Amino acid sequence: MNTNDHDTFLMSGNEAIARGAYEAGAWMGVGYPGTPSTETLESFSSYEDIYAEWAPNEKVAVEVAIGACMGGVRSFCTMKHVGVNVAADPIFTSAYTGVNAGMVILAADDPGIYSSQNEQDSHFYALATRIPMLDPSDSQEAHDFMKEAFELSERFDTPFFIRSSVRISHTKSNVACGPRVEVEQKTYEKNPGKWVMMPANAKKRRKDADARHEQLVEFAEGCELNREEYRDTSIGIICTGAVYEYVREALPDASTFKLGLSYPLPPQRLAAFAARCDTVYVIEEASTYLSQQVTAAGVQTDQFVRPLPPDDEMTPRIIRESFGLPVPDYLEFDGTIPPRPPAMCPGCPHRLVYNELHRLKAIVTGDIGCYTLGALPPLSAVDSCVDMGASFSMAHGLELAKEHLVEG
Secondary structure: OOOOOOOEEEEHHHHHHHHHHHHOOEEEEEEEOOOOHHHHHHHHHHHOOOOEEOOOOOOHHHHHHHHHHHHOOEEEEEEEHHHHOHHHHHHHHHHHHOOOOEEEEEEEOOOOOOOOOOOOOOHHHHHHHHHOOOOOOOOOHHHHHHHHHHHHHHOOOOEEEEEOOOHHHOEEEEEEEOOOOOOOOOOOOOOOHOOOHHHHHHHHHHHHHHHHHHHHHHHHOOOOEEEEEEEEEEEEEEEEOOOHHHHHOOOEEEEEEEEEEEEEOOOHHHHHHHHOOOOOEEEOOOOOOHHHHHHHHHOOOOOOOOOOOOOOOHHHHHHHHHOOOOOOOOOOOOOOOOOOOOOOOOHHHHHHHHHHHHHHHOOOOOOOHHHHHHHHHOOOOOOOOOOOOOHOOOOOOOOOOHHHHHHO
C-alpha cells in the first residue's frame, strides 16, 4: 500500500510497523509467516524501492537481516513469538556483533493463544539477550517506534526488538504518515573482531555489550518513549503495550507510567513515580516479566484485591475486578450457540490423506499449519503437534520407543 506523504490512514499495527520501516529508509524486509505477524511483511512488500522475501524459517530470516545490515542497508525481520524460539541462535549472537546499518526484529506475541501452540512473553528474550525492546500501544506508536528503532539501533550498535501482541497487530487506528527518508548505504569494512564470534572475539564483544547495556539504562532514564502521566496519585499503574489502553479504559483517573522502552527499565524514574503515588501496581497480561523487573529495580508494589489471572489476554473488566471495583452489566454467554471449530477448506487435499490415515488407525505425528486441523473430528487423524518440523523427529522417537517395547 503506497501512501502519500503526510496523509493519515486507518492502519493495523502490522501495517503501521511496515510503514514505519519504509519511512525509516529500510531496504530489506525478511520474515517467516505466522499469526499475528504475517501482514507486516506482506504490507512492506507493497512499497516501491525496497526488497522483501519470505525465508524458509525464522532463523534464516534473522541471518538474512544480519547479513543485510552488515552490508550497510537497514533491515528488519518479522516473526511470531514461537518463531523467536527458532531464531534464538543468531539473535543471541547478534547482541554481541552489533550492527552496521540499523536492524529491527519484530516479535509478535499471542496472549490468549488464538493461533499458537503456547503462550509466551518475548520480553524475556529481550532480558536474556540484552537486546532493547520497544512496546507500542497503538498503530501510531507502532509506526513511530519502528522509525525510532532504526535510529537507536545505529546509535547504540545493537539490534532492536519491537514487540506487538495480537491486539496491536490487528487493531486499526489512525496513523499520520510521513515521507520516506532515503538513507545512504553504509560502507562495509572487513572487521573480524566485530563479526567473527570465535571465543577470543566474543569475550571482547561481551564487554562491549555490558558497556552498551549501561548506556541503554541511562538512555531509558531520560527517553520520551517512556511517559509518566500523573492524575489521581492514590493509584499508580506501571504498564506497557496494549495493556496501557486497557488500563486507561478501566481506571481513567489513575496515574500511569507507560513504558514504551520495555527493556531495559529506568530504575530511577520508576522509583520517582512510585514515590509520588500512594499505591503502585504492575499490570501485564499472561506474564510476570514486568512485575519481576520492577521489583528487581527496587520498586515495591502493592497487592491486588483479586490477583490478576496468570494466563490469557487482559481486559478492562479484569482490571476493575482486580481492584474490587464494580463492572458494567454485561451478558454472559449462555452456551446455546453451537460451537463452530475451524475446519479444513472444502476440497483440501489433506482431507483424503487424513481420512485414509484414520481408516488405517495410524499414529500420526503432526506439524504446525492448517493441516493440524486433521486432529479434529470427523477426521481425528493427528496425534501430536508440538512445534515446526517436529513431525519427522517425533515419529522417529516414537518408532524407537515402539521397537524398544517389542524387544523388551
